[in-house]
Amino acid sequence: MIGMKHRIRIRDRVLTLILSLLLFLSLPLLSPQSVNAASGFWDISGHWSEFYVKKVNNANVISGYPDGGFQPDKAVTRAEFISMVNRTYELNRLDIADTSTLSDVPYSSWYYKDVTLAVSAGYAGGYNDGTFRPNNPITRQEAAVMLDRLIPNGKKAGSLKSYPDSKQLQSWAAAAFSKLNGKGYMGPYSDNKLHPADPLTRAQTAKILSDILDNEDIVTRRTIVDQDKTTLAGKTFVGDVRIDEDLEEGSATIDNCIILGDLIINGGSTITLNNTRVVKAEADKDDTQVRIATKGNTTISNLELYGKSYIQTTGKDGQGTPKVIIHGSADATLKGVFPKVSIEGSRAILNLESGKVLDLQVTDDGRYSDIVLSGKAEITQATVDNECYFHGTGTVAYMIVNADGVTYETKPGKMTVGLKTDRPQEGGDEDVDVAFKPKNKANDVDVETEITITFNTSMKLAGGKEISDSSVGNFITLAKGSKTGDKVPFKAAINSAKKIITITPSQKLLTGTRYYVVLAEETLINGGGNLNDGRSVYFTTEGLAPEETAATPALGGLxxxxxxxxxxxxxxxxxxxxxxxxxxxxxxxxxxxxxxxxxxxxxxxxxxxxxxxxxxxxxxxxxxxxxxxxxxxxxxxxxxxxxxxxxMPEAALSSLTLKTSSGSNLLTGFKAETKTYDVQVPAGTAAVDVAAATNTTTNTNAVITINGETVNSKTGIVVTAGSTTKITVNISADNKKAVDYVINVTVAAQ
Missing domain, CATH: 2.60.40 (Immunoglobulin-like)
Structure with a gap:
């Protein structure tokens, strides 16, 4: 029996243990800092960081452990650190792809979203082996590098030479540590050393993030720029920054900023970025070109181009614009060094005005695109996966060709051609062909139409010079009624590939009217030395001809x-x-x-x-x-x-003026005083009476004279029209108190 009771007790204990384990496993997993101590952490009282911990805790930036403590002197892990930073900057507002390629950041982990946010915002990344090491303590210099990517530059960087261990800083962290030191965010220990390789503690993190909240200008809302000569400076933008189309042809400057949201450029003629870090930018402006100039240490991690754009960089290594994507039908001009450019849409134009592209990718979607290499521009390597055309005197050092129909004007230095792929041919040997839009004999054409002339190859003027917008009128004519009819003025533009000319009539075309587009013979030449034939087409605009329109006289309107x-x-x-x-x-x-x-x-x-x-x-x-x-x-x-x-009617009364030397129209508070007035009457107005009213107070002994003649409110002097006449007003008043007088000027009846 005793043995039986013993076995029962053992069984009960086992069941209790199993139930306890099941209950524990059913609880949700918590991050090390998922418990917020609203009433205060038990282990920070009297600690040097108490003030900072309470402050950032109240701001919902940090929290504590399940036991109610904060553990201020504990090393903060890489995952904990980015989680705190993300909440400081409210990075949960960012629209990011919910994916991660880091092998040790599983989707089920509490830090998955935080790591994904940090990587997308460009302030954190993994190691060369593809890991993030989320549970490793973060060192002070690693933390400095991450924060450096979120904080605009200060007025000056800190000088680290005076610290005994400054040489222990890794070269990749020195500038970032100096910047945070200059802002007062990361200073020495009590031993006057920086300890760059030491783990950052939770208390130190609280102090740094508290300082950032106090001193940095963090903008979480969307920012719209629509006024000419706007400057954004010294801010961190979590929300998008949009250069609005209402800016039209104005300019804007972004100086010393961090843009974690998207920079969207829909307007402006020149957008200048100076010492600014942008995670992603896109330029998509209709009709006219927008110029984007990057200066100083500006970086745009991912730049996508639509519409017409001109990108100019100043860095010698091209790290400021590591990746440029050109979309379909875009017309992009690049100047500078660009590590990687990808054409990802059909009929795009890339014009490398000067400088170098290290790696050009013409994707399968980049069919019929034109790549123009001006002057001595160079592409180190081009990989071509669909038909496209290389123009200009610049060179391609190495071309990998995986598609038929590729042509070039200047032979590449080296080529590798894929199996079953035609070898690229020198372009320009074919005859010149041209297409017009509107097509020949088209009817019902809009009176505000644009006219395009498209050549099958790049063209130059017959004398060998480049075609400019201003030279188009020398070989193309728009005429009304016949080929030799009245010329219609227009504005012209030729694209970067020198293949498409767009002409826009200066005013609306007439309704129901025939217009001719005439291309003069042998005025243009292609790369193969072939001259163009003379061509003309005509089209008729929509509606009735002017002489048939009842609302408009046959030849009238004057x-x-x-x-x-x-x-x-x-x-x-x-x-x-x-x-x-x-x-x-x-x-x-x-x-x-x-x-x-x-x-x-x-x-x-x-x-x-x-x-x-x-x-x-x-x-x-x-x-x-x-x-x-x-x-x-x-x-x-x-x-x-x-x-x-x-x-002509009489001039309005508002053009009449009466002023003292001080510009006042009232005499106020004078006793015995003489004032001289100028009465100005514009040419063409009637004569004017200047009448002096009696004082506005009661029962005074004032005497008012104008030019020596005593007057009352109903008398005055005549001022000749078209002249300036000086009048002198003398007031003799009771010396016992001030009085107010008013001079009235009225236009006399004619």
């Missing part, structure tokens, strides 16, 4: 509009011919000295649509103006006229 001191001569858009006005010079700046009130007119030419303004006319004066518009919309000799006879 109007004359008088206003206060000018007459405006207006005529229909795209009218051509001659405008005649009563003037002696060109119509761009007609003034009163060139206008006669009647008499013989003289002719002036004005061959674009718009308005002429006849300015400087006098009030109360009659003017006779005539205008004639010849050859509008057609080639016949019909003339449209418009005439006006107008009397």
């Amino acid at each position: 109007t004359l509009t008088p206003s206060d001191s000018s007459i405006t001569v207006s005529f229909m858009p795209n009218s051509t011919g001659t405008v005649y006005a009563i003037a002696k010079t060109s119509p761009e700046a007609l003034t009163v000295s060139q206008i006669r009130s009647g008499g013989k007119s003289t002719s002036v030419k004005y061959n674009t649509a718009g308005t002429l303004t006849l300015t400087g006319l006098s009030a109360n004066t009659k003017y006779y103006v005539s205008a004639f518009l010849r050859n509008a919309y057609s080639t016949d000799s019909a003339i449209v006229t418009a005439n006006t006879t107008t009397t």
Whole structure:
């Protein structure tokens, strides 16, 4: 029986142990710092870090252990450290891919998301063996390097030479440690040593993060830049920074900043980044090119280009822009050294204006792209996985070709061609072919259309010079009605590959009208020495022709509009011919000295649509103006006229001024005083009365005189129109108290 009872007790103990173990295993796993001690940690009272620990704990940056302690002198692990840093900067706001390639950071670990955030934000990384070693203590110099990537530069770095162990700093950590020392975040121990290889303690971490919260400008919201000449300086941006399209052709500067969110560039003509670290940037501006200039120690870890862009770097090793991605139809110009450039969309243009690309990848998606190597630009190695075309005098040292249809203008130094792949051919041997858009004989074309002329190869002027935007008008004509009809002004642009010309008419085209695009013969040449043939196409715009539009007179639209001191001569858009006005010079700046009130007119030419303004006319004066518009919309000799006879109105009262030498219009608080006023009346206004009101106080002995004549509120003097007259006001007042007087100026009735 005794043995039986003993066995029962053993069984009960085993069951109790098993139940306890199961209960423990059912509890959630906690990180070493997952318990927040709202009432205070039991082991920090009197510790040098007590103030800092409480502060960052209240800020939800750090927490303690399940036993209610903080363990301030314990070494902080790499995982614990980045977890605290992530909460300090609120990096959970970042939109990141939830993936990790580090072998010792499993998805199930408590620190998985923190490590992924830190790596994506670019301030932490793994070791060469692909591990992160999350549970290893972090050294002071390792922590300094991580924080350096999150903190803008201070006014000056710390000098470490005075510390006895400064030479123990690893070369990769010296600059970062110096920066944090200069900001006061990481100083010496009581022995005046830095201890760079010592583990960072939890207490030291609390102090550093407390200082960062106090001193650094951390911006967690999205920042929009839409004003010209905006400067962002000395900030860490966790939210995105967007250069808005409303900036248009303005400029912006980002100086000494950290951008952990995305830098999105949709506007601006020039964006300058100086001593700034950007994790990811993308340039996507419509229509016109945006120039991005990186200076100093600026780094953009990942730069993606859409639209038209110009990227200029100053670093000799190219580490400032380690990876550039060019998307489909982008037109990107690069200047400087770039370690890796990848073309990942079709019909893109890469123009290496000068400098070097160490590794160019034309991916399978990069079909029909153009790579232009200007001058002595160089690509060290190019891997080509789809048809594309290399132009220019620059060189490719080594080309790996895995696709048919690849051409070059300058032969690569060395080539490796894949199996069953055609060997690249020297480009430019083919005849010049050209395509127009709108196509020949197209109808219902939008009156605001752009016109493109696309060549099958890169082109130059027949004399061998590069084609510029300004030279396009020398060989392409846009004409109305016929090939030799009235020329239509336009703006032109040629792309970096010198294959596509875009022309934009300066004004809307006329509805229902035929237009001709004419390419002059033998004005351009390709790399093979082949000249272009002469070509012309025509298209017709949408809608009815102007002469068939009921709302518009056949050849009319000429109007004359008088206003206060000018007459405006207006005529229909795209009218051509001659405008005649009563003037002696060109119509761009007609003034009163060139206008006669009647008499013989003289002719002036004005061959674009718009308005002429006849300015400087006098009030109360009659003017006779005539205008004639010849050859509008057609080639016949019909003339449209418009005439006006107008009397200029009087000037507004607001143009009248009365001022003392100090600029005041009131006499206040004077006793016995004499003041001189200037009364100014603009030319063309009526005569003016200057009347002096009696004082505004009651029962005084004041006497008011103007130019020696005693006046009251109903009398005054006359000031001649178009002149400046000085008047003197004398006030003799009761000496016992101050009084107020008001000078009134009114326009006299005519």
